[in-house]
Amino acid sequence: MDTDQLIRTLTADNAYRPRPIGLALMMALLAAAPVSLLIFFAELGVRPDVMTAMHNPFFDLKFAVTLALAASAIAVSLHLSRPEASLRSFGWWLLIPAGILVAAISGEMMMPQRTPMMTRLIGKNSVACMTAIPAMSLPLLVGALYGLRQGAPARPAIAGAVAGLLSAGLAATVYASHCTDDSPLFVATWYTLATAIVASVGALMGARALRY
């Protein structure tokens, strides 16, 4: 097939309208979400004292951190799906959840505490946190990568890592309603480690799946 013939063929296919990436990503995440929720309700469930916990600002702050991570990672993912995009212009969005976390830690430091710092940091649920967040992230990560395959990222591994961040953000949001450790020190340690695991898996998978 010579190039003129190829051009004619591509022109004949001009009527085909691919789905916008935002829509493709959203639909893929919606398809994957029930799997993650099934893992959550089968293995964990919402903590029993959730009604009282809601009045604790540090319980609510967990959601602010994880939702900020999910939202900023979704925005950066969509940005990186364009071939000429790089992390340089939008990457700082990913610092928003970290900023909220730092503010929460300093807030907690200024308050009188009954338990010592190391006890709050180590908490009771570190193992559950480190297993549940990656396990619940995995279906979302597969979905996100599937949706983002519509895109054309210049650096597939980086785009995959950000897809990992977004899946971990969503999974951690659900997990936070189970976890009884509300100290921002716990979140900064264990949630971050779990998120880093998912981001690494995302980078490995993305390097293959997101090539175009």
Place this chain on the structure above:
Amino acid sequence: MREREDEWTDLMRSAISGDDAAYHRLLKAITPVLRAAARRGLARAGQPVDQSEDIVQDILLAVHLKRQTWDTSAPFAPWLFAIARNKLIDALRRRGRRIFVNIDDFAETLPGETPEPTASPGEVTAQLQALPARQRDVLQSIAVDSASIKDTAAKFAMTEGAVRVALHRGLASLTAKLRDR
């Protein structure tokens, strides 16, 4: 140069809103620029330049299949050159070269520079043979026999919708085969 790139942007906007003639003109207009850049990239990597047409076709397929990632309010050329650069790097890497491709290779092509294809490209043609029969027939009918969608539908006793689907799937799997070879 700026004029040329503005024209591309206009053509691509028209193409996306359904103007096939504009799309055809755009692809014809960018091809010599891509060809010159591919040749320069190969030459710099010490590779025979007669493989440039395979790279050009690779880029054109990616432009086609990824055009929804172009932001219609942005200029077209930077988007095009980003895809072209990525595909050129891929092609050189596959040939065992790690090489830095300068984006200026694309932007600096002079409008007067219009090289003709050197050798007939083999990679797309080879992968075409590996496609499912229906997709291959439809692609061949439209590409090689220059039949319209309508004529192709009549020839294979398919609906026009089915021809369109086979055509698009064929192009997509062709690209996937080229990428994963």
